[in-house]
Amino acid sequence: MPSAMNDIARAAQLLHAGELVAFPTETVYGLGADAHNPIALEKIFAAKGRPADHPLIVHLPDASHLGDWAIDIPAAAHTLAAACWPGPLTLILKRHPSVPDLVTGGQNTVGVRVPNHPVALALLREFGSGIAAPSANKFGRISPTTAAHVKEELGESLETSVAMILDGGACAVGIESTIVDMTSATPRILRPGAISANTLRQLLHAPVHDSHAAQQTDNAMHIPRVSGSLAAHYAPRTSLQLCAVESLPAAIAAALQQGQRVAVLAPELSPPLLANQHVIRRIASADFSQFAHDLYATLREFDAADCDLILVTTPPDNEAWRAVNDRLHRAATGSGNK
Structure with a gap:
C-alpha cells in the first residue's frame, strides 16, 4: 500500500x-x-x-x-x-x-x-x-x-x-x-x-x-441536486473546444492563423498534422476506460503548457462513452476562465 x-x-x-x-x-x-x-x-x-x-x-x-x-x-x-x-x-x-x-x-x-x-x-x-x-x-x-x-x-x-x-x-x-x-x-x-x-x-x-x-423529466418531478451536475464543471483554464475528426485540420489552421498555440487530443488515425512548434498533440485512446483514465491528467498537462486553445475530437456518441462525453461537454462550457 x-x-x-x-x-x-x-x-x-x-x-x-x-x-x-x-x-x-x-x-x-x-x-x-x-x-x-x-x-x-x-x-x-x-x-x-x-x-x-x-x-x-x-x-x-x-x-x-x-x-x-x-x-x-x-x-x-x-x-x-x-x-x-x-x-x-x-x-x-x-x-x-x-x-x-x-x-x-x-x-x-x-x-x-x-x-x-x-x-x-x-x-x-x-x-x-x-x-x-x-x-x-x-x-x-x-x-x-x-x-x-x-x-x-x-x-x-x-x-x-x-x-x-x-x-x-x-x-x-x-x-x-x-x-x-x-x-x-x-x-x-x-x-x-x-x-x-x-x-x-x-x-x-x-x-x-x-x-x-x-x-x-426534470420539469415533471423533483430531481435531487448532485455533485458534478452543473453545466460548467471539470474545466481547464484554457479554452476547450470539441470538434469532429474531419474538422480538426481546419480548426487547427484557423487557430494558428490567429497566432494561437494549440493543444490537440485526437485519435491516432485522425488526419495527420504538419509538424508545428505551436501545436501539441496527444493521442486519444479508442478505449473508453483508458481515455477516461487519462483525460484529467491530459487536460492538466495542456493547461500547464500555456496554450491558447485545446481542441478535442468528439468521442463516439453511445452509452459506452456517455460519461466521457458528459465530462468533456461540461469542461468545454466552463473552460477559458483563467
Whole structure:
C-alpha cells in the first residue's frame, strides 16, 4: 500500500480533530472531512470555493454503515451496493435525520458510496464512520487524479486548511462515480460514470433511466441536486473546444492563423498534422476506460503548457462513452476562465 499504516492512523486522527485530509479513491482524489462535523464540513467549502447548496458525497467503510446515513432504503439499493461496492457507484437515498445539512445541500437526500481503493478503505476503517469528500480541487476545475495534482490545485489552501495528503498513486478509473437516484420508483442516473445504465439494468433486472431521461423529466418531478451536475464543471483554464475528426485540420489552421498555440487530443488515425512548434498533440485512446483514465491528467498537462486553445475530437456518441462525453461537454462550457 503506497501510504504506510502510521500515515493512515494520523490521517484518521486529523479527521476526528476536525481537519481536512485529501485521499485517493479509484475515481479521483477526494478532500475529506468528518461527515458528522459541521465545522469540518465548512472547511471543505472554504478550501474549494464550493457553493453551500452543492451536496457532498459521503464515503463509507462498507455497506453495513448505510443505516447510519439513510432511511427507507429500497431493496434495489441493497442489490446495487452488494454488486458494485467497493466501486465507482454513488447511491442517492433519503437522508437520516442526523446527517448535517451541509452534506445534503439542505435536501432530504444524501449521496453515499464505498470507494474501491486500498488507501481509502484503510482510512475509512480506521476512522470508523463516514467521510464527506468532494474532489480535492477548486470548485468547477479539473478533478485531481494524483497527489501532485492536489498540491498543484489547492495551493495556498494546503497551508491554511488541508492538514494532510495521502498519496495512493494515480487513480485507476480517473473520472467521478456514477450517481444513481434511488428515491423514485425507477432508479435514475443523475451523473454518468464507469458503471453504465445497461450494467445497472442487468443487476436489477428492471428499468433504469439514464441521465438524458432524467433531464427530460426534470420539469415533471423533483430531481435531487448532485455533485458534478452543473453545466460548467471539470474545466481547464484554457479554452476547450470539441470538434469532429474531419474538422480538426481546419480548426487547427484557423487557430494558428490567429497566432494561437494549440493543444490537440485526437485519435491516432485522425488526419495527420504538419509538424508545428505551436501545436501539441496527444493521442486519444479508442478505449473508453483508458481515455477516461487519462483525460484529467491530459487536460492538466495542456493547461500547464500555456496554450491558447485545446481542441478535442468528439468521442463516439453511445452509452459506452456517455460519461466521457458528459465530462468533456461540461469542461468545454466552463473552460477559458483563467
